[in-house]
Amino acid sequence: MENNEPVSRIPAFIREAVAEDLKNGRFNYVRTRLPPEPNGYLHIGHCKAFLIDYFTAKEFGGELYLRFDDTNPAKEETEFVHAIEEDAAWLGIEWAKVTFASDYFDLLYEWAVRLVKMGLAYVDDQTQEEMSISRGTLPKGTKWGDSESAIRPGVDSPWRSRSVEENLDLLERMKNGEFPEGSRVLRAKIDMSHPNLLLRDPVMYRIMNAHHHRTSDKWHIYPMYDWSHGQNDSMEGVTHSLCSNEYIIHRPLYEWFLEKLEAFPSRQIEFSRLNLTYAMMSKRKLRKLVETGVVSGWDDPRLTTLRGLRRRGVPPQAIIDFVTGLGETKNDSWVEMAQFEAVIRDHLNKSALRRMAVLKPLKLVIDNYPEGQVEQMDAVNNPEDPEAGTRKVPFSKVLYIEQDDFRETPPPKYFRMYPGNEVRLRYAYLVTCTSVVKDEAGNVVEVHATYDPATRGGDAPDGRRVKSTIHWVSAEHALPAEVRLYEQLFNAERPDDGELEEILNPNSLEVLENAFVEPALGEAKIGDQLQFERTGYFCLDADSQPGKPVFNRTVTLKDSWAKAQGK
RNA sequence: UGGGGCGUGGUGCAAUGGCAGCACACCGGCCUUUGGAGCCGUGGAUCUUGGUUCGAAUCCAGGCGCCCCAGCCA
Numbered sequence: 001m002e003n004n005e006p007v008s009r010i011p012a013f014i015r016e017a018v019a020e021d022l023k024n025g026r027f028n029y030v031r032t033r034l035p036p037e038p039n040g041y042l043h044i045g046h047c048k049a050f051l052i053d054y055f056t057a058k059e060f061g062g063e064l065y066l067r068f069d070d071t072n073p074a075k076e077e078t079e080f081v082h083a084i085e086e087d088a089a090w091l092g093i094e095w096a097k098v099t100f101a102s103d104y105f106d107l108l109y110e111w112a113v114r115l116v117k118m119g120l121a122y123v124d125d126q127t128q129e130e131m132s133i134s135r136g137t138l139p140k141g142t143k144w145g146d147s148e149s150a151i152r153p154g155v156d157s158p159w160r161s162r163s164v165e166e167n168l169d170l171l172e173r174m175k176n177g178e179f180p181e182g183s184r185v186l187r188a189k190i191d192m193s194h195p196n197l198l199l200r201d202p203v204m205y206r207i208m209n210a211h212h213h214r215t216s217d218k219w220h221i222y223p224m225y226d227w228s229h230g231q232n233d234s235m236e237g238v239t240h241s242l243c244s245n246e247y248i249i250h251r252p253l254y255e256w257f258l259e260k261l262e263a264f265p266s267r268q269i270e271f272s273r274l275n276l277t278y279a280m281m282s283k284r285k286l287r288k289l290v291e292t293g294v295v296s297g298w299d300d301p302r303l304t305t306l307r308g309l310r311r312r313g314v315p316p317q318a319i320i321d322f323v324t325g326l327g328e329t330k331n332d333s334w335v336e337m338a339q340f341e342a343v344i345r346d347h348l349n350k351s352a353l354r355r356m357a358v359l360k361p362l363k364l365v366i367d368n369y370p371e372g373q374v375e376q377m378d379a380v381n382n383p384e385d386p387e388a389g390t391r392k393v394p395f396s397k398v399l400y401i402e403q404d405d406f407r408e409t410p411p412p413k414y415f416r417m418y419p420g421n422e423v424r425l426r427y428a429y430l431v432t433c434t435s436v437v438k439d440e441a442g443n444v445v446e447v448h449a450t451y452d453p454a455t456r457g458g459d460a461p462d463g464r465r466v467k468s469t470i471h472w473v474s475a476e477h478a479l480p481a482e483v484r485l486y487e488q489l490f491n492a493e494r495p496d497d498g499e500l501e502e503i504l505n506p507n508s509l510e511v512l513e514n515a516f517v518e519p520a521l522g523e524a525k526i527g528d529q530l531q532f533e534r535t536g537y538f539c540l541d542a543d544s545q546p547g548k549p550v551f552n553r554t555v556t557l558k559d560s561w562a563k564a565q566g567k
Numbered sequence: 568u569g570g571g572g573c574g575u576g577g578u579g580c581a582a583u584g585g586c587a588g589c590a591c592a593c594c595g596g597c598c599u600u601u602g603g604a605g606c607c608g609u610g611g612a613u614c615u616u617g618g619u620u621c622g623a624a625u626c627c628a629g630g631c632g633c634c635c636c637a638g639c640c641a
Contacts, residue, residue, distance in 0.1 A: 037641055072640065128639060138569065138637055153569095185639055195570040197636060206639035225641045249571055249636055272573085325590080327580035329573085332634055336578050339591045349604060384604070415602075424600060458600045469600050534601045561602045 009055035009320075011328030017269055018060055018240055026265065027239040030062030034088070034095065035229065037069045038080035038213075042087045044304040044340075045281040047323050048274040052242055054093045055324070063096035065236060071101050071228050073210035081213075087306040091316050101223075102214045104232050108223055109175065111231060111261055112186060112204060116167045120260055121204060123170040124159045124187050131157070131185075135200050136192070154192035154200040174207055177220035181207045188227070190256065198253050202226050230254040233266035241266050244273040245330055274323065275334045278488045279304040280495045288500065295489070301541075301552050302489040302508050312486065313529050313539030313554035318347040337488065341555050348529055348537040348554065350384050356393065356426065356471040357517040357532040357551070359483050361400035363446045363475065364417075366431060369397040374474070378457070379427045391520050395428050398475040400516050402535075405470040406447055408436060413564070415467035417447065424469040426533065430455040471533045478516035482550045484541070485510040517549070524549065531557070 008015055021027050032053040036046070057064040066088065070076050085098070115121040126134065136154035162170075171186055173179065186205040194200055204227035209220055230253075233241045241254075248270050258265055280286055286303070289295050298305055301312035309319065322343040326335060356379075375395045382388035401417070410418040417423050422432040429451040437446035454461050458469070487510075489495075492503035517532075524530065524540045531537050536556040543550045 069641065135637065182639065203639055245572065246635060331573055333579060339579065342591055426600065534603070557603050
């Protein structure tokens with residue numbers, strides 16, 4: 001194969017399982033579903049599931065449904081439905097149709113009635129606490145183990161042997177809102193001594209007198225995850241229900257319901273979820289960051305929400321390639337943020353237009369350059385892409401260069417500008433530093449240099465070489481800009497585990513109010529991805545005002561000088 | 568210590584009984600009108616013990632470690 005395109009975007013064990021199901025006739029088509037709960041914004045952790053669902057359907061010529069899991073009206077809002085659709089679409093995911101768990105509330109209720117009639121479900125009047133106790137415990141020593149005993153099996157509820165007629169009557173009245181919240185539940189009748197606690201008569205419906213974003217006040221009972229998800233899969237003909245490893249333990253229950261109901265046999269397959277270092281995935285903590293103003297909103301560029309990544313300037317294709325390039329397993333794993341950044345750089349290197357921008361300006365005067373003269377220098381837009389063409393950059397006697405690019409007394413191996421040293425001004429001339437001007441405090445406020453008129457474009461006719469090329473802007477022509485330098489938000493590799501106060505990086509945002517950028521940047525549009533030569537990848541932020549653009553740093557360039565300086 | 572899942576360089580993945588390889592990271596070098604990009608190279612791994620086999624990361628048995636499960640959350 002000539003290119004590096006992956007043969008498949010989905011894990012091998014899933015691809016093999018799906019192929020097997022098609023081959024042996026369990027299914028004759030493929031349909032997957034993407035089941036977000038509309039109670040928060042999407043973050044990078046969700047992308048793995050989204051992309052596996054999407055590509056599994058796509059690669060087998062099947063289709064994907066976007067199904068909102070809206071079974072808990074106390075936590076869900078329509079606002080998130082729109083946000084999730086928007087973010088998923090931005091990522092590049094396409095779906096055949098949008099459905100809701102609530103679309104199936106009526107049918108689901110009929111199925112519950114069937115189970116009751118089969119003697120496989122009953123109404124339980126125990127209190128929540130009673131149920132918790134009678135469910136039994138995990139053994140001593142495990143995370144939630146009972147402190148004094150070995151495993152304690154569950155005991156049957158006193159209501160477990162109610163007659164079908166009574167159960168039917170009670171369920172009907174639960175549905176009609178005749179009972180207070182928490183007074184009763186409908187449970188599946190399975191096995192109170194089962195080693196898998198989920199099979200100890202799981203709750204199917206609980207009473208909630210909540211207003212639902214789509215069914216309004218019609219329902220007074222709402223289904224639990226286990227009594228909804230698998231059934232919805234089956235009802236809409238989903239063949240493969242792909243989910244993360246935490247649901248492995250739910251699979252026997254998923255299958256139990258569908259078998260008893262003799263329903264369409266959707267198959268659940270699990271994979272490991274994506275964990276990314278330095279990324280916060282906990283919805284609760286994310287919410288706290290937003291609500292306490294630590295970040296500017298759900299789209300703060302320091303967040304790994306999809307909105308944050310978008311605003312930061314990360315191309316969606318980079319997210320796709322990163323996630324699908326991770327490989328395939330059921331292993332618990334923590335992927336390093338550096339790997340994500342490498343993929344981002346890889347994309348941006350190929351696509352971003354190169355521009356010159358001086359973040360922390362220092363005035364440079366070319367003493368022997370004619371006063372008032374302006375030359376238009378030819379500059380390459382993207383050395384990785386000849387099609388991107390060239391542009392003109394104005395050059396004149398007074399310029400700005402980067403403060404970091406000048407040292408009055410250079411450290412070892414410093415090749416940039418210092419008194420007596422000749423460097424190249426990118427796309428312009430070779431210049432030699434001659435003197436500096438200082439303020440009362442002794443700070444260098446202005447650098448003087450002379451240029452060699454024979455080196456226009458940057459090459460010396462005599463073949464002499466310089467070790468450094470630095471970027472610049474013409475003071476007279478440059479546009480003032482604000483530049484926001486982002487670093488990781490947390491100092492902790494696994495921020496979900498830490499206390500916010502202790503793990504926040506105080507330097508995660510540095511705002512540069514007095515940057516200068518070359519004139520061509522005046523035409524940039526919101527979201528445009530750019531490389532500021534030698535400093536990093538940036539994009540134009542929505543906060544930009546006419547005459548005052550704002551740029552976000554997406555990611556730095558690799559900087560071997562900074563690294564060599566030993567940070 | 569009930570049930571379930573998982574153990575390959577620092578990190579993420581390959582190798583489906585036959586020379587343990589790739590990417591990121593790290594280190595060194597080359598090249599360069601971005602100290603970018605690119606190119607070349609070094610070091611470093613099969614959780615453990617035993618067994619089967621000419622041959623084991625892979626098969627078998629035991630041990631160890633990590634993760635998930637006590638919502639009327641999803």
